[in-house]
Amino acid sequence: MMYVNGFIVPVPAGNKDAYLEVAEKFWPIARDYGCTGHVEAWEADVKDGEHTDFRRAVDLKEGEKVVFSWMTWPDKATADAAHDKMMADERMETMFGAPDGSDMPFDGKRMVIGGFEVIMHKEA
Template sequence: MYVNGFVVPVPEGNKDAYREVAAKFWPIARDYGCTGHFEAWEADVKDGQHTDFRRAVDLQPGEKVVFSWMTWPDKASADAAHEKMMADERMATEFGAPDGSDMPFDGKRMIIGGFEVMFSEEA
């Protein structure tokens, strides 16, 4: 399994709009092989002594942290899907301006990374 992880600053008033964007994106990702898509809204994010989620995304007053991840069968699948998703017509028609200015968050402060799972258990 491979995971794309994201940490995103979202204005508190944009929670529903952010969720709508995530809901629109899921079918596109699923169509290209994504096996899971999770969006988690800040509920208990504490300030750290040296660093924390808030500082990582330069959180501003009135914003909340969203922690999200998408699961894929493997890195090759995630990499191949990325280009296909960006070329998908729905990306151009469902999400507003191509520069991202219509999005309900500041994408310039989003943290993105890819991770190979080294341990996983579920009850």
């Protein structure tokens, strides 16, 4: 059954193109290690919640947008095995700037990440 890595991340509105460029560069690396799908979704209609919401989850600052993203894998074992291989891939060292992530067009410290086992998946 499918496995999903999900992410929400705050991105300065002016960095939308730069963020997409990073995602586009990352996709072939993930695909090479078994990822079957990758979606990046830019905030279009994110409401403030009464108790919690996407904005509070990432401590959204003025001028930032929330990106909701997910990657699909055949299973958890493939996703887990891919992680270390992707991090060791030389493209990760050469295509994304400083190793500490300071060149990224988003604040990775406020990214929310999780892995999920799919319990239902339907498509029309």
